[in-house]
Amino acid sequence: MPAKKSSPRRAAKPSRGPLAPERVEAILKALDEAYPNAVCALNHRTPWELLVATILSAQCTDVRVNMVTPELFRRFPTPAAMAKARLSEIEGLIRTTGFFRNKAKSVQGAAKKITEEFNGRVPQTLAELITIPGAARKTANVVLGVSFGKAEGVVVDTHVFRIARRLDLAKGDTPQEVERELMxxxxxxxxxxxxxQVIHHGRQVCIARNPKCRNCNLETLCRSNDKTWSS
Ligand code: SF4
Known part of the structure; x- marks a missing residue:
């Protein structure tokens, strides 16, 4: 009996779905073209200042945070100084960022934790950062990426969450799920x-309501139901 011919192994067909490597590459290229120099918009001089600014940026614009942090850091320049501050004084300085009572508690809690457990220095791992009051994964990823150049995760704020889903790069219903998909x-x-880049895109073009699709250089790659214009 002739030996059964084994069928030749075929290379897997490249996926043509939304996560096809060439599509992801095209999205990244378009983002590079539109936002070649995108950086974090929160003013800071040290990892500690960035950590505090990021905590303050919850439900608040970066512009507003940048208005309060110079005086906050002039008065309390180090975690040790912030740890000893009167809570009411911190509250007064950050009042305009909203949710100021909770934020003041978080900032002082972070200052105490860093002073007492991390020798006054912001830690450089995700596992340690998320133990700091007020610093969940998003804040930890911001500090790791911007201050230390470390990519342990992807920052998923409201803009990244919305746009990753609009671009079909993720389908998750929570920032954690979207982060996992993006990773x-x-x-x-x-x-x-x-x-x-996506945060800039979300502020300037792919805004939550009525995105400016006519001005979007990702438009041909986007099939979102939220589109306001199609070529
Ligand atoms: S085409 Fe519209 S919805 Fe899609 S990414 Fe661009 S601005 Fe956002």
């Missing part, structure tokens, strides 16, 4: 820049 689909050396 699976994006090359790790793009995790930091992708978030910066």
């Amino acid at each position: 699976a689909v994006l090359p790790q050396d793009r995790w930091i820049s992708f978030s910066h």
Whole structure:
């Protein structure tokens, strides 16, 4: 009996779905073209200042945060100084950022934790950062990426969450799910820049209501139901 011919192994067909490598690459290229120099918009001089500014930026614009942090850091320049501050004084200085009572508690809690457990220095791992009051994954990823150039995760704020879903890069219903999906689909050396670029895109073009699709250089790659214009 003739030996059964084994069928030749065929190379897997390249996926043509939304996560096809060539599509992801095209999205990253378009983001590079539109936002070649995107950086974090929160003013800071040290990892500690960035950590505090990021805590304050919850439900608040970066512009507003940048208005209060110079005086906050002039009065309390180090975690040790902030740890000893009167809570009411911190509250008064950050009042205009909203939710100021909770934010003041978080900032002082972070200052105490860093002073007492991390020798006054902001830690450089995600596992340690998320133990700091007020610093969940998003804040930890911001500090790691911007201050230390470390990509342990992807920053998923409201803009990244919305746009990753509009661009079909993620389907998750929570920032954690979207982050996991983005980590699976994006090359790790793009995790930091992708978030910066998408945050800029979300502020300038792909805004929550009535995105400016006519001005969007990702338009031909986007099939979102939220589109306001199609070529
Ligand atoms: S085409 Fe519209 S919805 Fe899609 S990414 Fe651009 S601005 Fe956003």
